[in-house]
Amino acid sequence: MPMKYSWFHHHDCTTEQADELLANYQRRGVEVERSLNPDYITWTVSARLPVARRQQRSPRSFSQKVWD
Numbered sequence: 001m002p003m004k005y006s007w008f009h010h011h012d013c014t015t016e017q018a019d020e021l022l023a024n025y026q027r028r029g030v031e032v033e034r035s036l037n038p039d040y041i042t043w044t045v046s047a048r049l050p051v052a053r054r055q056q057r058s059p060r061s062f063s064q065k066v067w068d
Contacts, residue, residue: 003050010045011037018043 010021018034022045025032031048 005048006051007046008049010047012042013045015043018045021045021047 010017013021022032022034025045025047033046035044035046036042037044
């Protein structure tokens with residue numbers, strides 16, 4: 001079964017932040033896009049990341065006996 005992917009967005013980034021995010025994602029081999037926001041000052045960086053089927057469970061040692 002192929003892995004599902006979804007877009008994750010970093011909104012209102014400065015130019016420096018957008019460049020850093022872009023470099024980090026590209027270094028990891030992730031598909032990434034950068035787009036200028038309507039205010040012509042900030043950027044939105046979008047990365048296509050894998051989606052987990054279910055949320056990762058916390059270890060039983062972190063749960064309290066009252067919750068059981």
